[in-house]
Amino acid sequence: MKNWGEIFLGILTAMGGFVEVGELVFSVNSGAKFGYRLLWVVALGTVGIIAFCEMAGRVAAVKGQPVFNLIRERAGLNAGLVTLVAANLVNLLTCTAEIGGIALLWQLLSGWPYRWLALAALVFLLVAVWVLSFQWIERFFGLFGLLMCTYLAAAYYLKPDWGEVAAGFVPSVPHLGSSSEYLLYAYFVVAIFSSVLLPYETYFYASGAIEDGWTPGDVTLNRIISIVGSVLGSLLAVALVVCGAEVFRPRHLEPQLPGAAALAVSMTLGRGGLLAAIGGMFFAFAGAAIETALSGAYNLAQFLGWPWGKFRPARTAARFSLTWIITFVLAALVIMTGVDPVSVVEYSIVFSVVILPFTYFPVLVIAGDRRVMGEEHVNGWFAEAVGWFFLVAVTLAALLAVPLLIATRGGQG
């Protein structure tokens, strides 16, 4: 069994999914718009991401196969190619938003010009991924990303009505004033659900398991890591919703900038809390940027059969290394044109839901195939039932995402 330090793979994966720049603003805004009424979506999505990360990690540990190998094998070349293009577009958009988010945060600390800081963020990310091994990337960004726990402390000190918070975990449709508000609520349900189940989390997690050299003996560790990481990410998302509901909702505000979300922490924990929150957001955004850039490279290399992995020297996995470098550079170039990072990631979240069924179907089929996984590691009835339930749920979400995006004018209502 591997070192328990591998828990940071789960933490980093979850940070990149639950508290990246778009999800952060989305969670705070969902609290500001609907109070605690969307917490059940976070909980539902968390069960889904635990189920699929566990399956993808188990397949990686038992068969040594990452997700895009499975997609190519089970979905075929044409459908696999569509998924690859869409997945890597989502990765690029998300990476773009994270670099923009880092630049915004650094500006709050330094006051320097945004574009120069975006360039500095690009250099920082390139150096970090080039110099650090995969294990040190996990530990460094996973550990310091825990500074995001200041939001948990802030949520506690804001003294919410815990009964109301608990009621938010029961699925319900609130009484709203107009049909446009119902549409907006539905848009938030789909967007939060898909943002918790972002496909790159599974690509990164399964590839990370192979980077870390997992074997069939690590199946139990995989289960623990996927649960701990996702529950932690989910708790942080809940804390952000509480901050939105307690600080911004009573004032009728919808903050659009990550720095504004940190106000909820400064109100309860003062200046030190503010700096810790900004630090936590920086490590979470940087972790998400690395997760998406590496996922893009993993996907392409696995689909085309190139040598891949941070565990290989760059010269023996040259095309893989070049792909993550190009992803970072393209993302930085896009953000330097001045586009709003939060808008970019909101679109990427909605489009990512469209490829979710394609990502999760092959994982579910392989993890449930007795001939491939063997009696010992095949899905049990519970994992199968949960997997199929979420496959239906993500397919429904995929069908609704784009019409809702249009009907709500990009979530504006």
Added chain:
Amino acid sequence: MHKRARSWSSWLAVAILLLILGAGGASLAGSQKSQSDRHSLKNEVSGLKSQAGVGRLVAEQALAGNLTRTYVEAQAVQMRKGVEQTRDELTPEEFEPELSTQVMQAADLARRLDGALNTLKDAGADGRAAESARNNLSGLFAELSELEEGLKE
């Protein structure tokens, strides 16, 4: 199993392409729409109101000593960027003709909000500037809320 999965996947691939093309088409059609309606104007005003409210909160927190000087300055700069973008979109030609009075009013409030956020930049270092910014932004928040209410259908 492989054959069935592939057939399922092919249908899904077609669905994905149609959804993406549909979204692209709808976005294009939306961007070519000549004039925005009352609802769009209400959304713009709501966004400005939110900026004014967040600005007021920044000023209050600066007065309470919970923020750093650089944070206040940079947050004001970032918020101004959003306000300037909205202000540039608030021209009567962009909206239906019967909304021209409200559009002009919103544009004026956006200009004043931009000015108030410019004052907010100094609020981290100067208590009087923070006080003045807070009062200005409170007033603007109230005016924008009133305009937003008036635009509700």
